[in-house]
Amino acid sequence: MPAAKDPRPCSIADTLALVGEKYSLLVLREVCLGNGRFDQLVRNIGAPRDVLATRLKRLVDVGVLEKTAYSEKPLRHEYRPTPAGLDLEPVLVTLKEWGDRHLNPESPPMVLEHVCGHELVPRVVCSECGDEIRHDDLTAHPQTPGWTVAGPAVA
Amino acid sequence: MPAAKDPRPCSIADTLALVGEKYSLLVLREVCLGNGRFDQLVRNIGAPRDVLATRLKRLVDVGVLEKTAYSEKPLRHEYRPTPAGLDLEPVLVTLKEWGDRHLNPESPPMVLEHVCGHELVPRVVCSECGDEIRHDDLTAHPQTPGWTVAGPAVA
DNA sequence: TCGCCTAGTTTGTTTTTCCAACTCACTCGG
DNA sequence: CCGAGTGAGTTGGAAAAACAAACTAGGCGA
Numbered sequence: 503m504p505a506a507k508d509p510r511p512c513s514i515a516d517t518l519a520l521v522g523e524k525y526s527l528l529v530l531r532e533v534c535l536g537n538g539r540f541d542q543l544v545r546n547i548g549a550p551r552d553v554l555a556t557r558l559k560r561l562v563d564v565g566v567l568e569k570t571a572y573s574e575k576p577l578r579h580e581y582r583p584t585p586a587g588l589d590l591e592p593v594l595v596t597l598k599e600w601g602d603r604h605l606n607p608e609s610p611p612m613v614l615e616h617v618c619g620h621e622l623v624p625r626v627v628c629s630e631c632g633d634e635i636r637h638d639d640l641t642a643h644p645q646t647p648g649w650t651v652a653g654p655a656v657a
Numbered sequence: 658m659p660a661a662k663d664p665r666p667c668s669i670a671d672t673l674a675l676v677g678e679k680y681s682l683l684v685l686r687e688v689c690l691g692n693g694r695f696d697q698l699v700r701n702i703g704a705p706r707d708v709l710a711t712r713l714k715r716l717v718d719v720g721v722l723e724k725t726a727y728s729e730k731p732l733r734h735e736y737r738p739t740p741a742g743l744d745l746e747p748v749l750v751t752l753k754e755w756g757d758r759h760l761n762p763e764s765p766p767m768v769l770e771h772v773c774g775h776e777l778v779p780r781v782v783c784s785e786c787g788d789e790i791r792h793d794d795l796t797a798h799p800q801t802p803g804w805t806v807a808g809p810a811v812a
Numbered sequence: 813t814c815g816c817c818t819a820g821t822t823t824g825t826t827t828t829t830c831c832a833a834c835t836c837a838c839t840c841g842g
Numbered sequence: 843c844c845g846a847g848t849g850a851g852t853t854g855g856a857a858a859a860a861c862a863a864a865c866t867a868g869g870c871g872a
Contacts, residue, residue: 513756601668
């Protein structure tokens, strides 16, 4: 039997196990902005250099970043997002949106311009009906025997 | 003058400062699922009890959770999401989507059913044009003097 | 009264973080 | 050729968190 103390199987937990450590998502932010060099990351994120080195190794290992040479001759590297890393941009964008709304309501520290010409205000919608998702519109169905949920809800 | 070592001002960083610590988003997941009692949280998340107690205090302080009595007479409490907490569901949903795609591609550990009758597959779109956001469709404009970005990008 | 439940708190140990300083390979100016 | 500078990290030691297990405290129910 599965030891009674295992946590709930969950893709959110699985994802956070890869990119949920302190600074990891900020690394991804900078790398998506095009600032993939070690010293840029140190400055722009404000993380200790050793921690950053550890995070970068991990992010490369799990496949969201890759390390590429931008110069031979002094051999120098930079980090870039892989396709899987770019797939995390929606997470960054939704985190940004929440912070813009709840923490910096007067003026966002960064504006994203969408190719359509407008300032990006992201919405998370159901791909089937296109409606914006709302808590009460969701019902959760755990797929693992032994696990239930209490109310209607997300996650 | 602002000490030259401050990190980039950023709503993503601000948001993660509130809910980015280990277990915080998992607490929110459980609470959104309706499992707001302390011992449920311990079991479903697998966090040490003292850490969980610390996180819960913090999440209440920053206003994403509230502690309410579900019974007088044995006085007992449970945690519930505030409106600001529910606003974080898009973050949970996008994290889940990434994990379902990249880590559990054969079968998600949890299925969310949308009120429209379909299994929820969330998309992050531009509220203006409705197009799904793609990295190359974004241009970042920092609003703080002294900060730039390198390439076109997100965050 | 004994034992059990919920909701934590305490204690002592193991990991991480953090910071500053240091390394190493290479280039450039004089 | 020498010394300074840059990029990309390592290293060492102190401080802070995380961890696991045991313990507390109020109320119940039998």
